Amino acid sequence: MFGKLIIYISSFAFFLSFLLFIFAEYYQNHKYLKYAKISFFSATVCILLASLFLVSNILSHNFTLTYVWSYSSRNLPFLLLLSTFYAGQEGSFLLWALWMSLVGLVFFLYLKKHQLGYLPVSFFSLAIFFVVLIIIFKSPFENIWESFPESDMPKDFVPPDGRGLNPILENYWIAIHPPILFLGYSLVTVPFTLLLTSFLEKNFEKYTIAASFWSLIAAGILGLGIMLGGFWAYETLGWGGFWGWDPVENSSLVPWIFITALIHSLLIQRIKSTGFRISFLLSWLAFLGVLYASYLTRSGVLSDTSVHSFVDPGKTVNILLLVYLGVFTFFPLILFITRAKFVPEIKERIKINSRQFMTYVGAVILIIASIVIIVGTSLPIIQGFVGAKKVALEPSFYNQWMTPIAFLILIFNGISLLLHWRETPTNTFRNKLIYSIVPSLGIAVIFLFIPRSNLLYSLLIFSSVFSLIINGEKLLNKLSMRNLKIGALLSHLGISFLIVGALLSGGFEDTQTIQLQEGKISRAFGYELHLLKKERIEIEKPDREKYRFKIKIVDKDKNSIVYPIVYWSSFNNFEQPYYEPDIKTYLTKDLYLAPKSFTFNEFYSPISFKKGEILSAPWSEKDSIRFVSYDMSSMHFGKSQENFTFGIIVDYYIDGNYYKDTVLSLLNMKSGSFSPIWKNVPTKDFAIGFTKFTPEENLEKSTVELSFGQEIFIADVTVKPFILLVWIGVIFTVAGFIIAVFKYSMKRTQKDEHK
Amino acid sequence: MKKYILIGGIAIIFLTLLLLSFNRNVIEYTDFQNAEKLNKKVQVVGTLVKEMPINYDPNTNYLEFYMRDKKGKVKFVRFNGPQPNNFTIAPEFVVKGNVQDTFFQASQIITKCPSKYEGELENLKK
Numbered sequence: 001m002f003g004k005l006i007i008y009i010s011s012f013a014f015f016l017s018f019l020l021f022i023f024a025e026y027y028q029n030h031k032y033l034k035y036a037k038i039s040f041f042s043a044t045v046c047i048l049l050a051s052l053f054l055v056s057n058i059l060s061h062n063f064t065l066t067y068v069w070s071y072s073s074r075n076l077p078f079l080l081l082l083s084t085f086y087a088g089q090e091g092s093f094l095l096w097a098l099w100m101s102l103v104g105l106v107f108f109l110y111l112k113k114h115q116l117g118y119l120p121v122s123f124f125s126l127a128i129f130f131v132v133l134i135i136i137f138k139s140p141f142e143n144i145w146e147s148f149p150e151s152d153m154p155k156d157f158v159p160p161d162g163r164g165l166n167p168i169l170e171n172y173w174i175a176i177h178p179p180i181l182f183l184g185y186s187l188v189t190v191p192f193t194l195l196l197t198s199f200l201e202k203n204f205e206k207y208t209i210a211a212s213f214w215s216l217i218a219a220g221i222l223g224l225g226i227m228l229g230g231f232w233a234y235e236t237l238g239w240g241g242f243w244g245w246d247p248v249e250n251s252s253l254v255p256w257i258f259i260t261a262l263i264h265s266l267l268i269q270r271i272k273s274t275g276f277r278i279s280f281l282l283s284w285l286a287f288l289g290v291l292y293a294s295y296l297t298r299s300g301v302l303s304d305t306s307v308h309s310f311v312d313p314g315k316t317v318n319i320l321l322l323v324y325l326g327v328f329t330f331f332p333l334i335l336f337i338t339r340a341k342f343v344p345e346i347k348e349r350i351k352i353n354s355r356q357f358m359t360y361v362g363a364v365i366l367i368i369a370s371i372v373i374i375v376g377t378s379l380p381i382i383q384g385f386v387g388a389k390k391v392a393l394e395p396s397f398y399n400q401w402m403t404p405i406a407f408l409i410l411i412f413n414g415i416s417l418l419l420h421w422r423e424t425p426t427n428t429f430r431n432k433l434i435y436s437i438v439p440s441l442g443i444a445v446i447f448l449f450i451p452r453s454n455l456l457y458s459l460l461i462f463s464s465v466f467s468l469i470i471n472g473e474k475l476l477n478k479l480s481m482r483n484l485k486i487g488a489l490l491s492h493l494g495i496s497f498l499i500v501g502a503l504l505s506g507g508f509e510d511t512q513t514i515q516l517q518e519g520k521i522s523r524a525f526g527y528e529l530h531l532l533k534k535e536r537i538e539i540e541k542p543d544r545e546k547y548r549f550k551i552k553i554v555d556k557d558k559n560s561i562v563y564p565i566v567y568w569s570s571f572n573n574f575e576q577p578y579y580e581p582d583i584k585t586y587l588t589k590d591l592y593l594a595p596k597s598f599t600f601n602e603f604y605s606p607i608s609f610k611k612g613e614i615l616s617a618p619w620s621e622k623d624s625i626r627f628v629s630y631d632m633s634s635m636h637f638g639k640s641q642e643n644f645t646f647g648i649i650v651d652y653y654i655d656g657n658y659y660k661d662t663v664l665s666l667l668n669m670k671s672g673s674f675s676p677i678w679k680n681v682p683t684k685d686f687a688i689g690f691t692k693f694t695p696e697e698n699l700e701k702s703t704v705e706l707s708f709g710q711e712i713f714i715a716d717v718t719v720k721p722f723i724l725l726v727w728i729g730v731i732f733t734v735a736g737f738i739i740a741v742f743k744y745s746m747k748r749t750q751k752d753e754h755k
Numbered sequence: 756m757k758k759y760i761l762i763g764g765i766a767i768i769f770l771t772l773l774l775l776s777f778n779r780n781v782i783e784y785t786d787f788q789n790a791e792k793l794n795k796k797v798q799v800v801g802t803l804v805k806e807m808p809i810n811y812d813p814n815t816n817y818l819e820f821y822m823r824d825k826k827g828k829v830k831f832v833r834f835n836g837p838q839p840n841n842f843t844i845a846p847e848f849v850v851k852g853n854v855q856d857t858f859f860q861a862s863q864i865i866t867k868c869p870s871k872y873e874g875e876l877e878n879l880k881k
Contacts, residue, residue, distance in 0.1 A: 368769065372773065375773060379777075391781040391782060391783050391784065392781070392782055392784070392798060393777070393780055393781055394780045394781070394782060396780050397776055397777070397779075397780035397781075400776055400779075400780070401776065513816045513836060513837065515813045596836070596837045596839075597837040597838045597839070597842075599811060599813060599837070599838075675843060712813060714813070714837040
């Protein structure tokens with residue numbers, strides 16, 4: 001009750017805060033302002049309390065809450081347990097609201113410090129209000145007897161344990177990536193509300209510096225969040241790359257592109273007092289991008305086209321999200337139309353050979369990139385509207401578009417840095433241009449002769465090197481003069497590295513499928529791979545069968561070890577294995593080893609017996625195997641109609657010793673197909689598998705078949721050339737944003753001191 | 756005026772390119788019969804024919820199996836890689852590729868896992 005109540009209060013208070021801040025501004029009334037602040041703070045406190053309340057419920061394993069029961073379980077370690085806060089939709093909305101509130105608080109203090117008035121907080125409150133409103137309908141505080149009304153469950157019923165976190169997410173990355181991403185999303189709201197206010201007040205220059213400052217923070221954090229997701233996908237989830245043009249990835253990228261374009265237009269706004277309309281539109285689009293992303297990724301519309309899984313949140317939430325999107329599309333549009341004519345016009349013509357012009361062109365290209373991504377991602381929705389035939393868009397669509405777009409961005413970035421803001425004398429420009437074009441062209445031509453290269457790739461390399469030389473030279477110049485205003489240069493340098501890294505690691509990757517078998521050598525790309533051993537890990541956890549494969553990679557005479565992982569989990573009734581890749585990183589490439597599947601090499605003919613029988617072992621007359629009983633314990637973990645796991649307990653008698661073990665298999669009721677989970681026979685170098693079950697009228701009379709042999713582990717080995725450049729690029733880019741933010745706040749304080 | 760013509764012109768070129776590239780990069784969901792006619796990359800949804808042999812040769816890295824599409828037509832499918840995750844127990848899957856002479860050459864197999872935890876309440880009460 002408490003949880004729901006504070007959410008209600010919070011949504012009411014945020015709405016009140018939205019109204020009161022407007023009234024306070026309109027009537028210039030201190031009393032209204034006081035009440036506005038009170039409601040804003042109490043709303044924020046309510047969200048904090050709600051979050052703490054959910055955390056305490058999660059930590060205390062209160063499974064009477066459907067949300068806690070759905071996503072957590074008793075066996076989770078602390079950090080993962082804490083992360084189940086946002087493992088489901090309800091909690092992710094709360095996380096969003098929490099970050100919005102915290103950002104709102106800091107934003108409020110910022111406005112106070114710089115005496116910019118509180119009107120932006122009004123719109124900010126409205127933006128949070130909608131998120132909180134969604135939490136009312138999609139509440140993490142629902143009791144389990146409310147969620148299943150048809151079950152006539154007693155109200156004091158407490159499930160013994162929760163369903164647990166999807167094992168795919170059981171990784172420290174889940175504690176890092178989503179919070180940063182959501183913080184980025186929340187920060188995007190700030191520049192939007194600032195520029196919205198500037199249009200409302202017809203005071204177009206008032207918030208330029210504030211908006212720049214907050215856009216830089218937003219772009220830095222959102223960018224970091226996106227790329228950490230990419231790194232997670234690459235390193236642990238085994239999706240093969242860091243970026244796959246998946247709808248979820250795309251929809252997080254679009255706001256980032258808009259906010260990055262905004263940073264550029266705000267720069268022009270600051271220097272030349274022009275471009276107010278473009279800045280407004282960009283900040284607005286960035287914010288709408290966030291709302292659209294949350295709609296796309298939470299509604300079921302994309303479930304067929306994405307590797308991420310989606311759960312339809314229900315009609316109410318979908319409608320609320322659309323209302324949210326609608327309100328923030330309609331009102332800013334009206335405001336824009338009615339206010340655009342008040343924007344001061346500057347009669348000066350923009351010269352083509354000015355940095356201003358080039359920066360605008362860069363922004364336009366970024367917008368085009370966003371449009372391409374939005375249209376591509378929204379295709380299933382568009383098809384749904386027009387009733388067209390269902391088709392799927394290949395990732396090649398994005399690659400074809402983004403290659404020339406990246407080329408243009410890099411070229412314009414390079415050229416713009418060679419130009420002055422207003423106009424540039426042709427001679428100096430030409431000299432500088434030749435300086436950077438000649439080496440770039442040389443490298444591009446050489447690149448053309450590399451196998452699998454093509455003209456488009458070569459052009460991309462040309463533009464990257466071009467931009468690298470210009471940014472790098474300027475960067476070194478500034479550093480040598482002890483000038484630390486290097487944020488922009490560092491970020492652009494990072495983007496060049498990132499693009500080169502993406503091109504080389506994606507366009508020139510190569511995969512070979514190998515079979516690994518204990519005692520045999522496999523070869524790929526000139527490396528020798530030895531499967532040393534398969535060891536069970538996390539044995540203390542009964543909900544999983546997890547195996548680590550120790551694989552030695554021999555590179556001439558240097559050896560290294562990788563540990564890919566394969567495991568079965570009760571989360572999906574042991575129905576299908578989960579795979580985790582492992583990576584050997586070299587300076588010039590990554591060797592990416594991703595488990596794919598297993599086959600089996602039969603050593604001895606299979607044996608069949610009934611419960612209670614003893615047979616001599618196929619490998620030795622002296623040894624024997626006894627079929628003790630059936631093991632149905634794994635069936636308790638969950639059930640689906642068709643598939644379930646079932647096992648038999650066997651006693652081995654080997655070389656005078658007794659061993660007990662359970663052999664499991666996945667049974668499909670419909671097809672009768674069996675997928676055994678192979679296990680090593682104690683002390684032997686081969687495995688046992690439960691391969692067949694012939695049912696009779698009861699289990700006592702039924703027969704089982706056991707097979708013996710060696711498992712063959714099939715894996716893809718992929719070479720990713722120069723993927724290190726991608727990570728270096730990301731670090732540079734984000735560091736650039738941080739430096740720029742820092743420099744901005746310094747500038748700001750200096751300015752204040754001058755006053 | 757000139758400015759608007761320029762912007763309009765660029766916009767039209769951009770949209771044309773966008774539509775063209777859609778056509779090139781889109782792949783249709785269809786059935787085997789249609790795939791034979793189309794002679795381009797398509798995707799077909801269907802089920803595994805479990806009565807027929809499923810053969811994976813680790814040496815050539817070829818997976819060969821028979822697949823029944825939604826209209827009931829059975830086709831021999833060849834895939835350059837091992838059995839994907841969940842292959843034999845997935846209720847249905849999608850193959851991407853094109854028809855070559857007598858068989859369907861798949862470049863990708865996407866298995867969808869059955870949705871979990873539906874009506875799981877019984878289990879909860881235990």
